[in-house]
Amino acid sequence: MTDTPQAPRRWPVIPTIVVLFAVAAMIALGVWQLQRKGEKEALIALYERNMAMSSLVTYPKLPPVPDAMLFRKSSVVCLEPVRWDSRSGIDRKGQSGIRMIADCRTGAEGPGVLVDVGIAGDFTPPQWKGGTVQGTVVPGPEQPTVIQRLTGRAVPARAMLVADTPVPGLRASEVPSGADVPNNHLAYAFQWFFFAAVALIIYILAVRRRLQP
Structure with missing residues (x-):
């Protein structure tokens, strides 16, 4: 009597789609943080230029305060x-x-x-x-x-x-001063990219272990 060969196991489709969607979302958040980093650097540069000006501006009584008037x-x-x-x-x-x-x-x-x-x-x-x-x-x-x-x-x-x-x-x-404005967006971007890589690696290892005979 011979053993019936088992059908090869396949990658789970729905969990894989869910994980890939989550990884894509994390990568998108990392890219967004990189964009925010550039915007914050431009804003800090504006504040530094503002501090170098000696002329007086009208005090902004009503919020929101325009960036061009800060400092x-x-x-x-x-x-x-x-x-x-x-x-x-x-x-x-x-x-x-x-x-x-x-x-x-x-x-x-x-x-x-x-x-x-x-x-x-x-x-x-x-x-x-x-x-x-x-x-x-x-x-x-x-x-x-x-x-x-x-x-x-x-x-x-x-x-x-x-x-x-x-x-x-x-x-x-x-x-x-403008230098006191926090600019942690690069660190946040690396965190999101790291989370995406870790999630993908853990999922691949878990599925490969499950597919082993």
Whole structure:
């Protein structure tokens, strides 16, 4: 009596299609991150050019703030600080402290402006009643989170003016620069390409093991 030869096993069609679709999606995400890397480099270069300009621009009271106005010099008139936002920060000598951000009234109606008037040693707001402030326009502290951006719930962030000269009793806050803008897209691209390669290799090894008699 002879053994009946077994039909050769074949590659599973549907699982293979699913895995190839997932790998293609990961590769597409990696390519997208490479594109984002180029866009972010161009944006950082724009910020660096903005910082080299000495002319004043009109303070952007309404969000979203145009990229061409970020890290430019501007001037505002704070009629009265209506609220203080105390946050951790550092001064221009690298010493830590409490950053004093005033939400200022600029008129009878309409939006106010955010002004970083300096670094304090504690959470006590300075005895500052307002006035003309000149400084650098930077992104405000209340930036939308990644989840808010992905879910479409992101609200455009207000700008903030970092004062060139702090109010009496405070130290000048460090001014952010375009170099502080994160550009991790190359690392993200490599991660997606790595995940795609690993997923494909693991699947091929698993199927080959299954096809062995």
